[in-house]
Amino acid sequence: MWNCENCGSRNWDNAISCHKCNRAIAEQQLAARKTVETKAAAERQTAEAEAARARDLTRILERLEVFEERTGVRLDALYAKPDGNSGWTINGNFESGIRINGEVHPREGTSLTKSLKVVADAYDDLGRLICTTDHFFNAETFFGFATFSLLVGGVPTKQITKIRIYPKVGW
Numbered sequence: 001m002w003n004c005e006n007c008g009s010r011n012w013d014n015a016i017s018c019h020k021c022n023r024a025i026a027e028q029q030l031a032a033r034k035t036v037e038t039k040a041a042a043e044r045q046t047a048e049a050e051a052a053r054a055r056d057l058t059r060i061l062e063r064l065e066v067f068e069e070r071t072g073v074r075l076d077a078l079y080a081k082p083d084g085n086s087g088w089t090i091n092g093n094f095e096s097g098i099r100i101n102g103e104v105h106p107r108e109g110t111s112l113t114k115s116l117k118v119v120a121d122a123y124d125d126l127g128r129l130i131c132t133t134d135h136f137f138n139a140e141t142f143f144g145f146a147t148f149s150l151l152v153g154g155v156p157t158k159q160i161t162k163i164r165i166y167p168k169v170g171w
């Protein structure tokens with residue numbers, strides 16, 4: 001609804017002129033409505049961005065470049081998100097985990113110099129290591145690059161504030 005600035009009558013939102021005095025909506029009224037609409041759109045965008053941020057946990061991943069250099073590989077395409085299919089229960093309550101996807105690339109050539117595993121260590125805000133998991137890559141069968149998908153959990157997912165992800169030589 002908008003009030004006519006000429007006669008004060010109330011008019012419907014979609015009316016382009018006053019139903020009583022027939023005066024067209026003043027430029028400033030249009031501008032004011034535009035501002036409200038723009039603000040609402042901005043708020044919607046912020047809410048969507050926040051929801052997307054909650055779904056994307058890539059920001060809590062911490063790479064250890066030195067470990068990557070040492071093992072002659074590079075981790076790429078890393079992505080972390082809440083995983084609803086973890087199957088974990090805590091005190092009888094279903095609890096989701098965090099899924100981490102990524103790729104392992106040799107720094108040079110197409111093969112690994114040694115078999116290695118990619119380790120994901122999950123920490124809480126007190127710095128306690130609350131979950132660790134890994135994925136093994138066999139140097140004999142490795143070619144080019146390889147992908148991995150790790151699941152960390154078994155604790156309330158919200159407790160996990162940081163996940164270190166790094167390669168380690170050996171089984």
Ligand SMILES: [Zn+2]
Pocket residue numbers: 004005006007008009018019020021022023
């Ligand atoms: Zn009017």
